[in-house]
Amino acid sequence: MYSIAIDIGTTSAKVVLFSKDYRYKADHETAYPLLQEKPSYAEQDPIVIRDAVLHSLQQLLRQTSIESKNVTTISFSAAMHSLVAVDEEGRPLTQLLTWADTRAQSITTMLKETDQGKQFYEKTGTPIHPMSWIGKMKWMEQNWPDLYTQAYKFISIKEFICFHLFGEYVVDQSIASSTGLYNLKTKDWDDSILAFLHINTEKLSTVVGTDYCFTTPTNVMQAFSFSHNCIYHIGASDGVLANVGAGGLLDQVATLTIGTSGAVRVTIKEPLTDSAMRTFCYVLNESTWIAGGATNNGGIALTWYIEHFAKGSTVSEIIEEAFTVKPGAEGLLFLPFINGERAPYWNGEASGAFIGMRRTHNRAHFSRAVLEGILYSLQSVLTSLEESVGPIKRIHASGGFARSKQWVQLLADISGKTVRIQETHHASSLGAIRLAHNDLEQGEQTFMAQFEPNNRDYHVYKKKCELYQVLYNQLEPVFPELVVDN
Numbered sequence: 001m002y003s004i005a006i007d008i009g010t011t012s013a014k015v016v017l018f019s020k021d022y023r024y025k026a027d028h029e030t031a032y033p034l035l036q037e038k039p040s041y042a043e044q045d046p047i048v049i050r051d052a053v054l055h056s057l058q059q060l061l062r063q064t065s066i067e068s069k070n071v072t073t074i075s076f077s078a079a080m081h082s083l084v085a086v087d088e089e090g091r092p093l094t095q096l097l098t099w100a101d102t103r104a105q106s107i108t109t110m111l112k113e114t115d116q117g118k119q120f121y122e123k124t125g126t127p128i129h130p131m132s133w134i135g136k137m138k139w140m141e142q143n144w145p146d147l148y149t150q151a152y153k154f155i156s157i158k159e160f161i162c163f164h165l166f167g168e169y170v171v172d173q174s175i176a177s178s179t180g181l182y183n184l185k186t187k188d189w190d191d192s193i194l195a196f197l198h199i200n201t202e203k204l205s206t207v208v209g210t211d212y213c214f215t216t217p218t219n220v221m222q223a224f225s226f227s228h229n230c231i232y233h234i235g236a237s238d239g240v241l242a243n244v245g246a247g248g249l250l251d252q253v254a255t256l257t258i259g260t261s262g263a264v265r266v267t268i269k270e271p272l273t274d275s276a277m278r279t280f281c282y283v284l285n286e287s288t289w290i291a292g293g294a295t296n297n298g299g300i301a302l303t304w305y306i307e308h309f310a311k312g313s314t315v316s317e318i319i320e321e322a323f324t325v326k327p328g329a330e331g332l333l334f335l336p337f338i339n340g341e342r343a344p345y346w347n348g349e350a351s352g353a354f355i356g357m358r359r360t361h362n363r364a365h366f367s368r369a370v371l372e373g374i375l376y377s378l379q380s381v382l383t384s385l386e387e388s389v390g391p392i393k394r395i396h397a398s399g400g401f402a403r404s405k406q407w408v409q410l411l412a413d414i415s416g417k418t419v420r421i422q423e424t425h426h427a428s429s430l431g432a433i434r435l436a437h438n439d440l441e442q443g444e445q446t447f448m449a450q451f452e453p454n455n456r457d458y459h460v461y462k463k464k465c466e467l468y469q470v471l472y473n474q475l476e477p478v479f480p481e482l483v484v485d486n
Contacts, residue, residue, distance in 0.1 A: 005429035042100035078158035104135030125281030132180035174236035241431030265292030293343025334373030398427035
């Protein structure tokens with residue numbers, strides 16, 4: 001018997017097959033583009049994403065020769081903060097606004113400084129930032145008033161796909177809690193925030209627990225001929241599921257993921273917000289929450305660098321090149337804010353920069369600075385978490401970057417903490433299956449590799465991280481002047 005996780009990511013849909021003992025068996029991935037009509041826009045076509053999910057599911061079954069009747073569980077994972085308006089038939093009225101969309105920056109900048117904005121954060125655990133539905137929906141109301149009024153519902157990409165597969169408008173608590181509209185204490189949509197947005201609950205999906213299962217597949221899903229006994233589990237968001245899949249539900253253990261973006265998360269037993277509004281708090285289930293911070297610039301920053309400055313090189317080649325240079329890139333430092341930034345600064349106007357350039361620097365120095373800069377960003381989130389939640393002794397790493405032992409060792413050296421990686425890089429997918437089976441107990445697990453920090457390099461990086469923070473603070477006032485008008 002097998003389980004399938006459907007992971008709806010920012011740049012691709014991944015369908016991952018696991019055996020009944022959670023062993024990875026196979027996967028299929030279908031990529032889709034990010035549409036950037038204007039500098040602050042980051043959209044996708046929800047129809048393209050839906051079709052990518054169906055294509056990968058079809059291809060996975062075909063390439064593995066697994067009979068669909070032997071699949072007993074299907075569970076979902078999805079990226080957070082996406083938003084699309086739909087009509088009553090589930091047809092999109094807008095493109096999908098992703099987490100990277102910053103068109104609402106001016107709205108959230110003003111709201112963040114008000115008592116109302118701070119109250120919204122304390123209620124929801126979602127920082128006031130353009131990624132949040134608060135900013136996106138207020139922008140829609142101001143710029144597309146007719147569409148805003150006429151829209152049947154406002155939903156995420158996961159809700160969009162599940163509606164087309166199962167005919168229900170429901171949203172799990174985990175995805176709901178990342179919208180900025182969900183009250184962590186009442187466990188439902190927050191009335192005061194809905195009033196601020198001039199909508200009612202009928203414009204949103206019904207909130208259900210992360211243990212919810214769909215019962216009536218649509219014709220689209222029935223075409224795969226899964227068994228009548230197959231369980232279709234709603235799952236949760238990719239962030240909280242990465243904690244489950246990477247063994248991050250243990251005390252004083254953080255999970256760190258670098259895919260397109262990046263994130264650091266820890267598990268807590270009650271909702272917790274940060275007085276400085278640096279971290280988020282999202283739901284896993286009725287008794288578990290995940291606190292952390294996500295950055296806008298993980299693997300996407302490295303991809304950007306390769307496309308524009310090392311075209312023709314592979315990621316592996318750039319990483320190898322980077323490690324021909326000493327720790328610290330001989331004074332070159334990269335602020336990776338090419339997409340603005342989320343945690344811990346929550347500043348959509350932040351800009352990327354190379355600082356400390358000298359005539360003696362060559363491409364290898366820039367490559368090393370990019371890898372280091374991405375991790376400095378995540379280290380700043382880790383520091384914020386330790387200040388608000390408590391000490392962290394160990395990091396469990398996942399995501400595409402974990403395929404590179406050199407990059408993972410760099411994480412250990414910068415953080416000064418032990419880093420472990422699992423056998424599978426599909427932490428969110430594995431988490432979706434474990435959640436579906438209600439199997440969240442995590443004792444000591446077997447890991448594929450463990451990395452210990454190099455003490456000498458750690459002290460080099462400790463100074464660089466401090467400089468990174470100083471440079472951000474000094475540049476923050478001028479970032480708005482660098483923003484290109486839409």
